[in-house]
Amino acid sequence: MYTTNENGILNNYATEPKLYFAEYPSPEQQSRYALQGAAAVLLVTSLLMIAFAAS
Template sequence: MYTTTNEEGILNNYATEPKLYYAEYPSPEQQSRYLFQGAVAALFVTFTLLIALGVS
């Protein structure tokens, strides 16, 4: 943590900044996994909505 003091004696703390890095484009395996996860999520939401409609 980086701390400075002004002329009145007030402390000012600065957080340390993390090292930056660029994201990498997902591999074809990751893309297919994301597609599968999206399909499962869509089915889950649809199923939940159908149950809510059926109960009401």
């Protein structure tokens, strides 16, 4: 999408996507997020323990 002024100069505009509201996650998704969070905490903790043990 663009416009042209009286001097012939173009002004470009980005096309904007359609907006929508996010939906609240289902109980299944919530439990999956909790499991992923626990796995991430376990990974980071184990990496820190290995780093401290190696130093």
